[in-house]
Amino acid sequence: MTSTEDTTSNDSPKGAPAGTQTLSRGLAILECVADGISDVKGISAAIGKPRSTVHRMLGNLVAEGYLHHVPYSGYLIGPKLIRLGMVGLEQRPLVALAKPHLEELARKTNDTVHLAELDGATLFYLSKIPGRRGLEMRSRIGKRMPAASTGVGKGLMLGLPKSTWKGLYEQACAFSAQSDERPQLAPWSVFEEGMDEYVREGFSLDFEENELGIRCVGAPVFDVRGEAVAGVSIASAVPYMPEERMRSLGPVVRATADAISAELGWTPKE
Template sequence: MAPPAVDAFPEAPAPVEAGGKPERSSQTLTRALDILDAVRGGPISLPDLERQLGLSRSTAHRLATALVERRLLSHDPRKGYRLGPRLMDLGFLAHEATDLATVAQPTLDAISQRTDDATNLAIRDGDDVVYIARSASRRRVVVRHRIGDRNRIADTALGRALLLDAPSDVWTEYFPLEELKPAIEDRFTRHVDAEGDRICCIASPIRGASGAIVAALSLSSIPQYMTSERLEQAGRYVIEGADAISRQLGWGWKI
Protein backbone atom coordinates (compact mmCIF):
# COMPACT_ATOMS: atom_id res chain seq x y z
CA MET A 1 0.00 0.00 0.00
CA ALA A 2 1.33 3.41 -0.92
CA PRO A 3 2.17 5.71 1.99
CA PRO A 4 -0.29 8.52 2.71
CA ALA A 5 0.14 11.60 0.55
CA VAL A 6 1.82 14.57 2.17
CA ASP A 7 1.37 18.26 1.61
CA ALA A 8 3.29 19.55 -1.41
CA PHE A 9 4.97 22.29 0.58
CA PRO A 10 6.01 22.36 4.23
CA GLU A 11 3.93 24.67 6.35
CA ALA A 12 5.46 27.94 7.44
CA PRO A 13 6.19 28.36 11.15
CA ALA A 14 2.97 29.11 13.01
CA PRO A 15 2.39 32.78 13.84
CA VAL A 16 2.35 33.54 17.54
CA GLU A 17 -0.65 35.20 19.13
CA ALA A 18 -0.52 37.63 22.03
CA GLY A 19 0.61 35.72 25.08
CA GLY A 20 2.96 33.51 23.08
CA LYS A 21 0.49 30.76 22.05
CA PRO A 22 0.84 29.52 18.47
CA GLU A 23 -2.16 29.85 16.19
CA ARG A 24 -1.50 26.32 14.90
CA SER A 25 -2.80 24.86 18.18
CA SER A 26 -6.21 26.48 17.75
CA GLN A 27 -6.29 25.49 14.07
CA THR A 28 -5.58 21.86 14.99
CA LEU A 29 -8.34 21.93 17.59
CA THR A 30 -10.78 23.44 15.08
CA ARG A 31 -9.96 20.75 12.52
CA ALA A 32 -10.43 18.00 15.11
CA LEU A 33 -13.83 19.44 16.04
CA ASP A 34 -14.72 19.61 12.34
CA ILE A 35 -13.98 15.89 12.08
CA LEU A 36 -16.29 15.13 15.01
CA ASP A 37 -18.99 17.23 13.38
CA ALA A 38 -18.53 15.42 10.05
CA VAL A 39 -19.03 12.04 11.73
CA ARG A 40 -22.31 13.03 13.42
CA GLY A 41 -24.36 11.62 10.56
CA GLY A 42 -22.80 8.14 10.67
CA PRO A 43 -19.60 6.32 9.70
CA ILE A 44 -17.36 8.10 7.20
CA SER A 45 -14.21 6.92 5.44
CA LEU A 46 -10.87 8.70 5.55
CA PRO A 47 -11.05 9.74 1.85
CA ASP A 48 -14.52 11.21 2.45
CA LEU A 49 -13.21 13.12 5.46
CA GLU A 50 -10.42 14.55 3.33
CA ARG A 51 -12.81 15.68 0.60
CA GLN A 52 -15.48 17.02 2.94
CA LEU A 53 -13.10 19.04 5.10
CA GLY A 54 -10.45 19.91 2.53
CA LEU A 55 -7.67 18.21 4.49
CA SER A 56 -4.59 16.40 3.22
CA ARG A 57 -4.45 12.64 3.76
CA SER A 58 -1.70 12.98 6.37
CA THR A 59 -3.55 15.65 8.37
CA ALA A 60 -6.88 13.80 8.32
CA HIS A 61 -5.22 10.52 9.32
CA ARG A 62 -3.18 12.13 12.12
CA LEU A 63 -6.17 13.91 13.66
CA ALA A 64 -8.53 10.94 13.31
CA THR A 65 -5.97 8.62 14.90
CA ALA A 66 -5.55 10.99 17.85
CA LEU A 67 -9.34 11.13 18.32
CA VAL A 68 -9.55 7.32 18.23
CA GLU A 69 -6.82 7.09 20.87
CA ARG A 70 -8.86 9.40 23.12
CA ARG A 71 -12.02 7.34 22.43
CA LEU A 72 -13.73 10.36 20.87
CA LEU A 73 -13.91 8.38 17.62
CA SER A 74 -14.14 4.67 16.88
CA HIS A 75 -12.76 3.09 13.70
CA ASP A 76 -14.13 0.18 11.70
CA PRO A 77 -11.80 -0.81 8.82
CA ARG A 78 -14.80 -1.59 6.59
CA LYS A 79 -17.08 1.36 7.41
CA GLY A 80 -14.75 4.10 8.58
CA TYR A 81 -14.89 6.46 11.54
CA ARG A 82 -17.84 7.01 13.85
CA LEU A 83 -18.43 8.81 17.15
CA GLY A 84 -16.70 7.12 20.07
CA PRO A 85 -17.83 6.02 23.54
CA ARG A 86 -16.06 8.85 25.34
CA LEU A 87 -18.48 11.34 23.77
CA MET A 88 -21.38 9.41 25.27
CA ASP A 89 -19.70 9.53 28.68
CA LEU A 90 -19.17 13.27 28.38
CA GLY A 91 -22.75 13.79 27.22
CA PHE A 92 -24.18 11.99 30.24
CA LEU A 93 -21.92 13.96 32.58
CA ALA A 94 -22.97 17.26 31.00
CA HIS A 95 -26.64 16.28 31.20
CA GLU A 96 -26.40 15.35 34.87
CA ALA A 97 -24.50 18.54 35.67
CA THR A 98 -27.12 20.78 34.09
CA ASP A 99 -29.87 21.75 36.53
CA LEU A 100 -32.72 23.34 34.60
CA ALA A 101 -33.91 25.70 37.33
CA THR A 102 -30.37 26.88 38.11
CA VAL A 103 -29.64 27.49 34.43
CA ALA A 104 -32.90 29.38 33.90
CA GLN A 105 -32.94 31.59 37.01
CA PRO A 106 -30.68 34.41 35.67
CA THR A 107 -32.85 34.68 32.56
CA LEU A 108 -36.06 34.78 34.61
CA ASP A 109 -34.57 37.53 36.79
CA ALA A 110 -33.38 39.52 33.78
CA ILE A 111 -36.81 39.48 32.11
CA SER A 112 -38.58 40.42 35.35
CA GLN A 113 -36.17 43.28 35.93
CA ARG A 114 -36.65 44.50 32.38
CA THR A 115 -40.46 44.29 32.40
CA ASP A 116 -41.39 44.56 36.13
CA ASP A 117 -43.59 41.49 35.60
CA ALA A 118 -43.49 38.02 37.13
CA THR A 119 -41.75 35.21 35.25
CA ASN A 120 -42.09 31.48 35.81
CA LEU A 121 -40.47 28.25 34.66
CA ALA A 122 -42.57 25.10 34.53
CA ILE A 123 -42.47 21.49 33.38
CA ARG A 124 -45.26 19.09 32.48
CA ASP A 125 -46.44 16.36 34.83
CA GLY A 126 -49.39 14.51 33.34
CA ASP A 127 -52.30 16.94 33.03
CA ASP A 128 -50.56 19.58 35.14
CA VAL A 129 -47.78 22.11 34.86
CA VAL A 130 -45.41 22.26 37.84
CA TYR A 131 -43.61 25.51 38.68
CA ILE A 132 -39.90 24.89 39.29
CA ALA A 133 -38.47 28.44 39.28
CA ARG A 134 -39.80 32.00 39.43
CA SER A 135 -38.90 35.66 39.61
CA ALA A 136 -41.32 37.97 41.39
CA SER A 137 -43.26 40.87 39.91
CA ARG A 138 -42.13 44.36 40.83
CA ARG A 139 -45.60 45.86 40.33
CA ARG A 140 -48.23 46.82 42.89
CA VAL A 141 -50.43 43.91 41.80
CA VAL A 142 -48.38 40.80 42.49
CA VAL A 143 -48.73 37.68 40.35
CA ARG A 144 -47.24 34.92 42.45
CA HIS A 145 -46.73 31.19 42.10
CA ARG A 146 -44.68 29.25 44.61
CA ILE A 147 -42.11 26.72 43.48
CA GLY A 148 -43.82 23.33 43.51
CA ASP A 149 -47.29 24.77 42.81
CA ARG A 150 -49.38 23.04 40.17
CA ASN A 151 -51.90 24.26 37.66
CA ARG A 152 -53.94 22.47 35.04
CA ILE A 153 -52.40 22.43 31.57
CA ALA A 154 -55.69 23.65 30.12
CA ASP A 155 -55.66 26.76 32.33
CA THR A 156 -52.23 28.14 31.43
CA ALA A 157 -50.13 29.60 28.64
CA LEU A 158 -47.34 27.40 29.99
CA GLY A 159 -49.41 24.31 29.23
CA ARG A 160 -49.94 25.51 25.68
CA ALA A 161 -46.21 26.13 25.21
CA LEU A 162 -45.35 22.69 26.60
CA LEU A 163 -47.67 21.06 24.04
CA LEU A 164 -46.66 23.05 20.94
CA ASP A 165 -44.98 19.98 19.40
CA ALA A 166 -47.75 17.58 20.38
CA PRO A 167 -49.89 15.89 17.70
CA SER A 168 -53.11 17.76 16.99
CA ASP A 169 -55.22 15.07 18.66
CA VAL A 170 -53.27 15.57 21.91
CA TRP A 171 -53.52 19.37 21.62
CA THR A 172 -57.30 19.21 21.20
CA GLU A 173 -57.65 17.26 24.44
CA TYR A 174 -56.89 20.57 26.16
CA PHE A 175 -57.28 23.45 23.69
CA PRO A 176 -59.22 24.45 20.54
CA LEU A 177 -57.44 23.36 17.36
CA GLU A 178 -57.64 26.87 15.89
CA GLU A 179 -55.22 28.11 18.58
CA LEU A 180 -52.42 25.77 17.47
CA LYS A 181 -51.30 27.29 14.16
CA PRO A 182 -51.09 30.91 15.43
CA ALA A 183 -49.15 29.73 18.48
CA ILE A 184 -46.64 27.85 16.33
CA GLU A 185 -46.23 30.85 14.02
CA ASP A 186 -45.87 33.36 16.89
CA ARG A 187 -43.60 31.02 18.89
CA PHE A 188 -45.39 32.04 22.07
CA THR A 189 -48.75 31.18 23.59
CA ARG A 190 -51.33 33.26 25.47
CA HIS A 191 -53.89 32.75 28.20
CA VAL A 192 -56.13 35.12 30.17
CA ASP A 193 -57.70 33.97 33.42
CA ALA A 194 -61.47 34.11 33.27
CA GLU A 195 -61.81 35.04 36.94
CA GLY A 196 -60.33 37.43 39.50
CA ASP A 197 -57.79 39.92 38.18
CA ARG A 198 -57.91 38.33 34.70
CA ILE A 199 -54.17 37.70 34.73
CA CYS A 200 -52.60 37.72 31.26
CA CYS A 201 -49.88 35.15 30.67
CA ILE A 202 -47.62 34.48 27.68
CA ALA A 203 -45.20 31.57 27.39
CA SER A 204 -42.61 30.06 25.07
CA PRO A 205 -41.17 26.52 24.99
CA ILE A 206 -37.67 25.57 26.14
CA ARG A 207 -35.91 22.80 24.25
CA GLY A 208 -33.20 20.38 25.29
CA ALA A 209 -30.24 19.13 23.28
CA SER A 210 -32.44 16.72 21.29
CA GLY A 211 -34.78 19.54 20.23
CA ALA A 212 -37.67 18.20 22.32
CA ILE A 213 -39.62 20.60 24.54
CA VAL A 214 -38.50 20.07 28.16
CA ALA A 215 -40.00 23.12 29.90
CA ALA A 216 -41.61 26.49 29.26
CA LEU A 217 -40.97 30.07 30.36
CA SER A 218 -43.82 32.50 31.04
CA LEU A 219 -44.45 36.14 31.86
CA SER A 220 -47.59 37.19 33.76
CA SER A 221 -49.20 40.59 34.20
CA ILE A 222 -52.62 42.24 34.49
CA PRO A 223 -54.60 43.66 31.53
CA GLN A 224 -53.83 47.32 32.24
CA TYR A 225 -50.12 46.59 31.72
CA MET A 226 -50.59 44.31 28.72
CA THR A 227 -51.62 46.47 25.77
CA SER A 228 -51.38 45.00 22.27
CA GLU A 229 -48.08 46.78 21.66
CA ARG A 230 -46.62 45.63 24.94
CA LEU A 231 -47.87 42.10 24.39
CA GLU A 232 -45.75 41.82 21.25
CA GLN A 233 -42.74 43.32 23.03
CA ALA A 234 -43.11 40.99 26.01
CA GLY A 235 -43.55 38.09 23.60
CA ARG A 236 -40.15 38.84 22.09
CA TYR A 237 -38.56 38.90 25.54
CA VAL A 238 -40.12 35.54 26.40
CA ILE A 239 -39.02 33.95 23.11
CA GLU A 240 -35.48 35.31 23.46
CA GLY A 241 -35.31 34.12 27.06
CA ALA A 242 -36.60 30.64 26.24
CA ASP A 243 -34.14 30.36 23.35
CA ALA A 244 -31.25 31.48 25.58
CA ILE A 245 -32.06 28.80 28.16
CA SER A 246 -32.48 26.22 25.38
CA ARG A 247 -29.02 27.00 24.03
CA GLN A 248 -27.55 26.54 27.51
CA LEU A 249 -29.17 23.10 27.57
CA GLY A 250 -27.51 22.20 24.26
CA TRP A 251 -30.27 23.02 21.77
CA GLY A 252 -29.00 24.16 18.40
CA TRP A 253 -25.37 23.35 19.15
CA LYS A 254 -23.14 21.26 16.95
CA ILE A 255 -20.47 19.03 18.41
Protein backbone atom coordinates in the same frame (compact mmCIF):
# COMPACT_ATOMS: atom_id res chain seq x y z
CA MET B 1 -36.80 9.46 62.05
CA THR B 2 -36.65 6.89 64.84
CA SER B 3 -39.13 4.11 65.43
CA THR B 4 -39.37 0.68 67.01
CA GLU B 5 -41.81 -0.57 64.33
CA ASP B 6 -41.05 -4.12 63.23
CA THR B 7 -39.62 -4.24 59.72
CA THR B 8 -40.59 -7.71 58.58
CA SER B 9 -44.24 -7.20 57.62
CA ASN B 10 -45.61 -8.84 54.49
CA ASP B 11 -45.95 -5.47 52.78
CA SER B 12 -42.17 -5.03 52.75
CA PRO B 13 -40.41 -5.86 49.48
CA LYS B 14 -38.95 -9.37 49.61
CA GLY B 15 -35.32 -9.24 50.67
CA ALA B 16 -35.52 -5.53 51.50
CA PRO B 17 -33.12 -4.29 54.19
CA ALA B 18 -34.40 -3.74 57.71
CA GLY B 19 -36.15 -0.40 58.09
CA THR B 20 -37.62 -0.31 54.59
CA GLN B 21 -41.19 -0.70 55.84
CA THR B 22 -40.81 2.11 58.37
CA LEU B 23 -39.26 4.36 55.75
CA SER B 24 -42.04 3.59 53.26
CA ARG B 25 -44.71 4.35 55.86
CA GLY B 26 -43.02 7.60 56.79
CA LEU B 27 -42.84 8.68 53.15
CA ALA B 28 -46.48 7.74 52.64
CA ILE B 29 -47.43 9.93 55.60
CA LEU B 30 -45.45 12.85 54.19
CA GLU B 31 -47.22 12.48 50.86
CA CYS B 32 -50.60 12.46 52.62
CA VAL B 33 -49.81 15.72 54.42
CA ALA B 34 -48.53 17.26 51.19
CA ASP B 35 -51.86 16.30 49.57
CA GLY B 36 -53.80 18.06 52.33
CA ILE B 37 -54.68 15.11 54.57
CA SER B 38 -53.72 16.60 57.90
CA ASP B 39 -55.37 14.55 60.65
CA VAL B 40 -54.47 11.17 62.16
CA LYS B 41 -57.77 9.58 61.19
CA GLY B 42 -57.48 10.63 57.55
CA ILE B 43 -53.84 9.59 57.25
CA SER B 44 -54.57 6.24 58.90
CA ALA B 45 -57.33 5.56 56.39
CA ALA B 46 -55.23 6.69 53.46
CA ILE B 47 -52.24 4.43 54.18
CA GLY B 48 -54.21 1.56 55.75
CA LYS B 49 -52.37 1.50 59.07
CA PRO B 50 -53.66 1.68 62.68
CA ARG B 51 -54.06 5.11 64.21
CA SER B 52 -51.65 4.22 67.01
CA THR B 53 -48.93 3.45 64.46
CA VAL B 54 -49.65 6.61 62.48
CA HIS B 55 -49.72 8.77 65.61
CA ARG B 56 -46.36 7.42 66.75
CA MET B 57 -44.75 8.02 63.35
CA LEU B 58 -46.23 11.50 63.13
CA GLY B 59 -44.62 12.29 66.46
CA ASN B 60 -41.25 11.14 65.13
CA LEU B 61 -41.63 13.21 61.97
CA VAL B 62 -42.52 16.31 63.99
CA ALA B 63 -39.56 15.76 66.32
CA GLU B 64 -37.21 15.51 63.34
CA GLY B 65 -38.61 18.69 61.73
CA TYR B 66 -40.17 17.01 58.69
CA LEU B 67 -43.68 17.93 59.83
CA HIS B 68 -45.19 20.67 61.95
CA HIS B 69 -48.19 20.12 64.22
CA VAL B 70 -50.78 22.81 64.80
CA PRO B 71 -53.08 21.98 67.75
CA TYR B 72 -56.72 21.43 66.72
CA SER B 73 -55.76 21.94 63.05
CA GLY B 74 -53.49 19.05 62.12
CA TYR B 75 -50.15 18.46 60.48
CA LEU B 76 -48.29 20.63 57.96
CA ILE B 77 -45.07 20.22 56.01
CA GLY B 78 -42.22 21.10 58.37
CA PRO B 79 -39.18 23.36 57.99
CA LYS B 80 -36.75 20.56 57.16
CA LEU B 81 -38.84 19.37 54.20
CA ILE B 82 -39.29 22.94 52.98
CA ARG B 83 -35.54 23.46 53.04
CA LEU B 84 -34.85 20.17 51.29
CA GLY B 85 -37.46 20.97 48.66
CA MET B 86 -35.95 24.35 47.92
CA VAL B 87 -32.45 22.88 47.71
CA GLY B 88 -33.74 20.15 45.42
CA LEU B 89 -35.27 22.68 43.06
CA GLU B 90 -32.11 24.77 43.03
CA GLN B 91 -29.99 21.72 42.25
CA ARG B 92 -32.07 20.65 39.26
CA PRO B 93 -30.08 21.45 36.12
CA LEU B 94 -33.03 23.12 34.38
CA VAL B 95 -33.77 25.47 37.28
CA ALA B 96 -30.12 26.31 37.87
CA LEU B 97 -29.40 26.98 34.20
CA ALA B 98 -32.59 28.96 33.69
CA LYS B 99 -32.24 31.19 36.75
CA PRO B 100 -30.05 33.99 35.31
CA HIS B 101 -32.17 34.17 32.15
CA LEU B 102 -35.39 34.36 34.15
CA GLU B 103 -33.96 37.06 36.38
CA GLU B 104 -32.90 39.08 33.34
CA LEU B 105 -36.38 38.75 31.82
CA ALA B 106 -37.96 39.91 35.08
CA ARG B 107 -35.56 42.87 35.23
CA LYS B 108 -36.36 43.91 31.64
CA THR B 109 -40.13 43.69 31.93
CA ASN B 110 -40.91 44.30 35.63
CA ASP B 111 -43.45 41.48 35.25
CA THR B 112 -43.80 38.14 37.07
CA VAL B 113 -41.77 35.36 35.42
CA HIS B 114 -42.57 31.65 35.57
CA LEU B 115 -40.78 28.44 34.63
CA ALA B 116 -42.79 25.20 34.59
CA GLU B 117 -42.58 21.66 33.27
CA LEU B 118 -44.99 18.80 32.64
CA ASP B 119 -45.08 16.14 35.31
CA GLY B 120 -47.15 13.46 33.63
CA ALA B 121 -50.10 15.39 32.26
CA THR B 122 -49.95 18.14 34.89
CA LEU B 123 -48.05 21.40 34.79
CA PHE B 124 -45.60 21.82 37.69
CA TYR B 125 -44.23 25.26 38.58
CA LEU B 126 -40.45 25.16 39.05
CA SER B 127 -39.65 28.83 39.49
CA LYS B 128 -41.41 32.14 40.05
CA ILE B 129 -39.86 35.59 40.15
CA PRO B 130 -42.44 38.15 41.36
CA GLY B 131 -42.84 41.32 39.35
CA ARG B 132 -42.15 44.81 40.58
CA ARG B 133 -45.69 46.13 40.24
CA GLY B 134 -46.95 44.99 43.66
CA LEU B 135 -49.31 42.39 42.21
CA GLU B 136 -50.20 39.03 43.72
CA MET B 137 -51.31 36.00 41.71
CA ARG B 138 -52.18 32.43 42.60
CA SER B 139 -49.12 30.82 41.03
CA ARG B 140 -46.37 29.49 43.31
CA ILE B 141 -43.40 27.14 43.15
CA GLY B 142 -44.62 23.57 43.49
CA LYS B 143 -48.17 24.33 42.35
CA ARG B 144 -49.77 21.99 39.82
CA MET B 145 -52.21 23.12 37.16
CA PRO B 146 -53.65 21.87 33.88
CA ALA B 147 -51.25 23.03 31.17
CA ALA B 148 -53.87 24.25 28.69
CA SER B 149 -55.39 26.76 31.11
CA THR B 150 -52.16 28.63 31.91
CA GLY B 151 -49.96 30.96 29.90
CA VAL B 152 -46.76 29.12 30.76
CA GLY B 153 -48.45 25.78 30.00
CA LYS B 154 -49.69 26.93 26.61
CA GLY B 155 -46.18 28.19 25.89
CA LEU B 156 -44.83 24.71 26.64
CA MET B 157 -47.54 23.09 24.52
CA LEU B 158 -46.30 24.93 21.43
CA GLY B 159 -43.33 22.55 21.44
CA LEU B 160 -45.38 19.39 21.96
CA PRO B 161 -46.83 17.23 19.17
CA LYS B 162 -50.21 18.58 18.13
CA SER B 163 -51.71 15.18 18.88
CA THR B 164 -51.25 15.91 22.61
CA TRP B 165 -53.18 19.16 22.63
CA LYS B 166 -56.72 17.77 22.79
CA GLY B 167 -56.05 15.65 25.86
CA LEU B 168 -54.43 18.55 27.72
CA TYR B 169 -57.31 20.81 26.66
CA GLU B 170 -59.92 18.35 27.96
CA GLN B 171 -58.06 18.03 31.26
CA ALA B 172 -58.11 21.82 31.66
CA CYS B 173 -61.83 21.99 30.82
CA ALA B 174 -62.62 19.36 33.45
CA PHE B 175 -60.60 21.30 36.01
CA SER B 176 -62.33 24.60 35.19
CA ALA B 177 -65.76 22.96 35.40
CA GLN B 178 -65.16 22.18 39.08
CA SER B 179 -65.78 25.82 40.03
CA ASP B 180 -68.05 28.53 38.68
CA GLU B 181 -65.44 31.08 39.71
CA ARG B 182 -62.77 29.76 37.31
CA PRO B 183 -62.55 31.12 33.76
CA GLN B 184 -63.78 28.68 31.12
CA LEU B 185 -61.71 27.83 28.05
CA ALA B 186 -62.90 28.66 24.55
CA PRO B 187 -64.49 25.85 22.49
CA TRP B 188 -61.94 23.34 21.18
CA SER B 189 -62.08 24.58 17.58
CA VAL B 190 -61.32 28.14 18.71
CA PHE B 191 -58.60 26.98 21.11
CA GLU B 192 -56.96 24.83 18.43
CA GLU B 193 -57.03 27.63 15.88
CA GLY B 194 -55.41 29.98 18.38
CA MET B 195 -52.69 27.46 19.20
CA ASP B 196 -51.94 26.98 15.49
CA GLU B 197 -51.43 30.73 15.20
CA TYR B 198 -49.19 30.79 18.28
CA VAL B 199 -47.01 28.03 16.82
CA ARG B 200 -46.43 30.16 13.74
CA GLU B 201 -45.58 33.18 15.89
CA GLY B 202 -43.38 31.23 18.32
CA PHE B 203 -45.13 32.38 21.51
CA SER B 204 -48.53 32.02 23.19
CA LEU B 205 -50.93 34.56 24.67
CA ASP B 206 -53.19 34.01 27.67
CA PHE B 207 -56.13 36.41 27.98
CA GLU B 208 -57.25 35.75 31.58
CA GLU B 209 -57.88 32.07 30.83
CA ASN B 210 -56.36 30.93 34.11
CA GLU B 211 -56.91 33.85 36.47
CA LEU B 212 -59.27 36.78 35.99
CA GLY B 213 -57.37 40.04 35.62
CA ILE B 214 -54.08 38.34 34.68
CA ARG B 215 -52.61 38.05 31.17
CA CYS B 216 -49.53 36.04 30.16
CA VAL B 217 -47.09 35.50 27.30
CA GLY B 218 -45.35 32.12 27.06
CA ALA B 219 -42.84 30.15 25.00
CA PRO B 220 -41.38 26.60 25.01
CA VAL B 221 -37.97 25.45 26.24
CA PHE B 222 -36.28 22.59 24.35
CA ASP B 223 -33.56 20.14 25.39
CA VAL B 224 -30.65 18.72 23.40
CA ARG B 225 -33.04 16.24 21.70
CA GLY B 226 -35.22 19.06 20.46
CA GLU B 227 -38.08 18.04 22.77
CA ALA B 228 -40.10 20.59 24.72
CA VAL B 229 -39.27 20.16 28.41
CA ALA B 230 -40.58 23.36 29.98
CA GLY B 231 -42.33 26.65 29.41
CA VAL B 232 -41.37 30.22 30.26
CA SER B 233 -43.87 33.03 30.72
CA ILE B 234 -44.32 36.57 31.94
CA ALA B 235 -47.56 37.60 33.60
CA SER B 236 -49.14 40.81 34.80
CA ALA B 237 -52.46 42.51 35.38
CA VAL B 238 -54.58 43.58 32.42
CA PRO B 239 -53.76 47.33 32.72
CA TYR B 240 -50.07 46.47 32.22
CA MET B 241 -50.76 43.91 29.50
CA PRO B 242 -52.71 45.40 26.61
CA GLU B 243 -52.66 43.10 23.60
CA GLU B 244 -50.22 45.36 21.75
CA ARG B 245 -47.67 45.05 24.55
CA MET B 246 -48.24 41.30 24.83
CA ARG B 247 -47.39 40.82 21.18
CA SER B 248 -44.34 43.05 21.45
CA LEU B 249 -43.13 40.99 24.42
CA GLY B 250 -43.65 37.70 22.59
CA PRO B 251 -40.23 37.73 20.87
CA VAL B 252 -38.58 38.77 24.16
CA VAL B 253 -40.07 35.79 26.00
CA ARG B 254 -39.19 33.50 23.11
CA ALA B 255 -35.60 34.76 23.14
CA THR B 256 -35.37 33.95 26.85
CA ALA B 257 -36.78 30.47 26.24
CA ASP B 258 -34.30 29.95 23.40
CA ALA B 259 -31.40 31.05 25.61
CA ILE B 260 -32.39 28.51 28.26
CA SER B 261 -32.79 25.88 25.54
CA ALA B 262 -29.26 26.61 24.34
CA GLU B 263 -28.01 26.05 27.89
CA LEU B 264 -29.59 22.58 27.68
CA GLY B 265 -27.77 21.81 24.43
CA TRP B 266 -30.57 22.66 21.97
CA THR B 267 -29.75 24.08 18.56
CA PRO B 268 -32.45 25.54 16.30
CA LYS B 269 -33.32 23.69 13.12
CA GLU B 270 -31.92 25.15 9.94
